[in-house]
Amino acid sequence: MGFVVEVLRGQAQVDFVPNALTGVVFSAGLCAAGWEFGLYGLAGTAAGTASARLLGVDRDRITAGLEGFNACLVAVGCAVLLGARHLSTALLALAAAALVTVLTAAVARLLATWQLPTFTLPFCMTASALTIAAPGFRRVWHEDAGPAALPRAADGPVSLTFTDLWHGFFANIGQIFFMPQWYVGLIFLLGLFLAGRRAGALACVGSLVGLLTAWALGTPAEQVAEGVAGYNAVLVTMALCGVVLVADAWSLAYAVAGAVAATFLRPALAALFAPSGGHAFTWPFVLVALVFLAAAPVFPRLRRV
Amino acid sequence: MGFVVEVLRGQAQVDFVPNALTGVVFSAGLCAAGWEFGLYGLAGTAAGTASARLLGVDRDRITAGLEGFNACLVAVGCAVLLGARHLSTALLALAAAALVTVLTAAVARLLATWQLPTFTLPFCMTASALTIAAPGFRRVWHEDAGPAALPRAADGPVSLTFTDLWHGFFANIGQIFFMPQWYVGLIFLLGLFLAGRRAGALACVGSLVGLLTAWALGTPAEQVAEGVAGYNAVLVTMALCGVVLVADAWSLAYAVAGAVAATFLRPALAALFAPSGGHAFTWPFVLVALVFLAAAPVFPRLRRV
């Protein structure tokens, strides 16, 4: 029973919330996009949590779900990028979810030197390694060609319709779990409000900042509507206001600046990985959040929780 | 008035010199290449210095101009790479110059663990992110195609004329601010001699080492004449002899070895970034200088200032 709660909390920790009920709603959201995704998410979180128990990781981290969220994202990422219905993908997702425990321990120890949390850095590293290595293995990669390509300048219309905007508003929250459907994002948002009004409100603020920044910079409308442009803004806003820094006007302004930076940074990461066949994942969020938190002690106006 | 001096010192700190008069000469040099570049440089330094004041950064750093030089380079880099006469470039340059304050604070805190200075690492990170992300935004990027391309083997003549040599000697100093004109480099060199004979002499030594290394390795003559081959050697020589290590024969030899390494490293960084559309900036200088300084305490012959 304790294990089930840990796994559900692990799902919810993707959005910084140690709440099992939110984890149930997140699973429902994944199933709304496809039952395989719901299954991969739960199985990945379970594999990560179980391997943390086996290796003897500190119980407090496991109980809070902190050993599950990176594994959850790795498993769902495998399903989305390598095809959920291959046996090879399922085995790889389980193995990777277990290995993420080691990566989390390593990254946590290195970053502890500066009192920084890992966020989804272990997921980003694992998912990048997986997707870039995959085309090199014939039993893992089931497409004819690999995904490597030189990045090109954006084209396509940039003026946004009302539909683009409200789809994008919810899809920004769905894309945190790789899902472009607006209704999946809406279910995730309900889960966040279940965990507390602040979590839900900050996700909304982040999504709006992401939309506005993407529009101002001239992001192609399709990327805005599918949430590709704005998911990092949601994560940065939630991470910088309330999770590590005390939630006040200063940290909110700081979080909004970070959300703008992460929205700008996303195509840079996409272009950096494109020639090798990789993806941006949540690298923009992780890099911006770590930089802004590492800098925080230098600015006396920002207070740590 | 204090703010004006801080901004001018910030300009001069690009070459490690906290001297407002040198900052005036550097501005004149930028204006000789184009008045827009002079304006972007001053505005960027001012934005960086102002945001450091607003966020409450330690006064000593601001007074010494240490919160201005990365912002200066970011703004001039925007003007050179995105087109100085677009409103989008101006707004982006100001925003980026302000954000560099956060990045500087973060990098300074991380590197303080090993008593290492930031050098232009915050500039390199920001400028790389900006130029690689830019083609992804239609209101930021005003060309038809993006700059991404696979690197090719060097071609073109490698034998140097006397004109190549003396142009290159000054252009090595001009390219620190992205400027290939020999007379711009000459103005910068005058500014350095204004700050002190040692700063000017070290810049000359570094430029000569860069020229000689580039010739010995067979660098295409055009790159030598425009200072592309040697600007990192100038920066490494100034940084390793006198700024952090006591200036003596040992640190000079160490600096020359570093200058050779940085000259070699430049095409590696260019090739690493080329497929994503990025540039080498001063990454070779930053990486070599940080490695050589991190190693210095292991070698008893080198003494820290």
Added chain:
Amino acid sequence: MGFVVEVLRGQAQVDFVPNALTGVVFSAGLCAAGWEFGLYGLAGTAAGTASARLLGVDRDRITAGLEGFNACLVAVGCAVLLGARHLSTALLALAAAALVTVLTAAVARLLATWQLPTFTLPFCMTASALTIAAPGFRRVWHEDAGPAALPRAADGPVSLTFTDLWHGFFANIGQIFFMPQWYVGLIFLLGLFLAGRRAGALACVGSLVGLLTAWALGTPAEQVAEGVAGYNAVLVTMALCGVVLVADAWSLAYAVAGAVAATFLRPALAALFAPSGGHAFTWPFVLVALVFLAAAPVFPRLRRV
């Protein structure tokens, strides 16, 4: 005489063994692949060891051969990748082998914060910089075209013959020194057994894990037979079981997990470097070994030597 022993130990330290006799056997193995490689290996190790003496590095490190193995690999790598019979390659190999001393000192100091060893990280950084920069210099690069190319999905047969398997078993050990010939790997393995039964046995275990993982994932048969698929598994197994962690059942299981991860990671590193013209070298080993060691203190079942 002391210097000769230090150089031979430096050769042997490529495989974590401070044994001069093993160094002699390794040299013989290199000569079996080509006398130039044997010469480059010895000259590189000597240059690295000598520059460490000149700069005044701690005597214990030099005596144990720890200042030689990265330089050895850098020099052999130059011979393999730039052509052993060019004067430019010989000069570059010596200069790079000397510079590796500085890089080793820097990396050792940074990683000491977490009590982590450098492994072959200085070699990987130097060799990557060298091979990616080389095509930019006409007196260094003697081919018409550079090596940069977008990575493609694996093709070719993946079913392994018995010949592929036993060739691969030995070649996994030979590829640590860039050599694809099975008999070179066999000589290296004899050298390891000379140093002790455990070193030899662990190399065999690592090679088997590499073979099995490569087969299970569907690695092209040619890569398996030439040892490209499995050399990182050999290194990881030796590094994680006995060198830093106490050799017991737990650290062996941990090492095997690491060997699987490194075998998976290899094509990712190859794809990351391919568009710039670089190679995977022992990056997969270094990254996996550092991550697994950084994580080790979190797991109470693993004990440090």
